[in-house]
Amino acid sequence: MKLLLTSGGVTNARIRAALEQLLGRPVAESSALVVPTAQWGHPLCGPASVQRLAAGADGSPHLSGLGWASLGVLELTALPTIGAERWVPWVRDADALLVDGGDATYLCHWLRESGLADLLPSLPDTVWVGVSAGSMVLTPGIGTSFVEWAGAPDDRTLGVVDFSVFPHLDAFPTNTAEHARAWAAEIDGPAYAIDEQTALVVADGRVEVVSEGRWTRFDG
Numbered sequence: 275m276k277l278l279l280t281s282g283g284v285t286n287a288r289i290r291a292a293l294e295q296l297l298g299r300p301v302a303e304s305s306a307l308v309v310p311t312a313q314w315g316h317p318l319c320g321p322a323s324v325q326r327l328a329a330g331a332d333g334s335p336h337l338s339g340l341g342w343a344s345l346g347v348l349e350l351t352a353l354p355t356i357g358a359e360r361w362v363p364w365v366r367d368a369d370a371l372l373v374d375g376g377d378a379t380y381l382c383h384w385l386r387e388s389g390l391a392d393l394l395p396s397l398p399d400t401v402w403v404g405v406s407a408g409s410m411v412l413t414p415g416i417g418t419s420f421v422e423w424a425g426a427p428d429d430r431t432l433g434v435v436d437f438s439v440f441p442h443l444d445a446f447p448t449n450t451a452e453h454a455r456a457w458a459a460e461i462d463g464p465a466y467a468i469d470e471q472t473a474l475v476v477a478d479g480r481v482e483v484v485s486e487g488r489w490t491r492f493d494g
Contacts, residue, residue, distance in 0.1 A: 275394055276401045276477045277434075279409035281441035282470030283336030286486045289473045290340070296401045296477060297369055301340050304369040307348040308338045312373070312407040314351070315380020315423040327374050337372050337405055350381075353388035365393060368400065375406030375441075378416045379426035385411065391432060406441045409474070413438040417457045435476060440467040443488055451490070458492035465492045 276296045284290050290301070297304050310327050313319035327334045338345055346364065348371070353361050365371070373381070385391040394402075402412070410416045412434040421429050438461045442449045454467035466474060471487025483489055 275397050275434075276399070277404070277412065277475070278401060279404045279412065279435075279439060279474040279476065281406055281409070281439075281443070281445070281468045281472060283334075283405045284340055284403070284473075285336050286471055288484050288486055289471075292473060292475050292482075292484045293370075293401065293403065296475070299369075301342055303343050305344040305346075305367065306338070306342045306370040306372050306403075307346045307364065307368045308372040308374065309348050309350060309381075309408070310374055310376075311350040311384050312376030312378065312381035312411070315377030315383075316375075316407070317422055319376050334374075337374060337403065342370075350384040350388040350390060353390065358389055362393065365390065365400075366397070370401040370403055372403045373405065373408030373411070375408055377421070377423040377426075378407035378410040378431055379421055379429065380423040381407055381411045382431045383423075383425070385432065394434070409441065410439050414463060415461065417460055419457060435481075436463060437481070438463065438465040439474070440465060443467045443469040443472075443490075445470055454490065455492070458494070461492070461494060463494045465494065466490070467492070 310324045313324050411431045414433040415429045418429050440454045440457050458465045468489045469487040472485035472489045475482040
């Protein structure tokens with residue numbers, strides 16, 4: 275897969291340009307499936323936030339509301355009950371998966387339970403657009419301070435990339451640069467702290483930072 279890992283979505287022109295480069299075409303000519311599942315695992319999320327994401331347009335201007343040619347919803351908790359013969363073609367036909375935030379360990383659980391995690395290596399041209407937990411879930415681990423789901427056995431996630439992500443830098447009182455440094459000291463390996471105007475582009479084995487804001491790399 276090609277990865278666009280963000281804190282707040284496609285929030286500026288540079289990140290949008292990076293997205294369209296990964297897609298190989300404009301957003302307006304691309305199809306997307308939005309994955310809201312992580313929200314169900316976080317105590318601050320619920321039906322209203324999921325509705326805004328699924329509605330697109332003004333409700334989620336930096337992700338589902340970017341002006342996609344077509345937009346659908348892929349709810350991971352439903353996939354085990356309908357059979358892969360139905361949902362796998364939906365995923366293969368999509369140009370992008372828009373994976374929203376919430377709790378990354380809950381999202382990781384359902385990526386595995388649904389079978390989507392096993393499918394990802396066979397999607398070389400699909401673009402994964404992650405927001406917050408939707409980015410963090412691809413890392414080896416998120417740090418215990420980001421685990422909100424009571425069912426999580428630990429902070430481990432999929433490990434698709436070899437670095438970790440601290441999102442929402444300076445966006446909340448608990449996400450300051452000082453908090454990021456303390457978090458990074460507990461992470462085994464390299465990590466990035468990124469704000470709402472920053473994205474990490476992963477393609478062809480390379481990581482590129484695209485930013486109109488603030489970010490820091492920790493080498494572990």
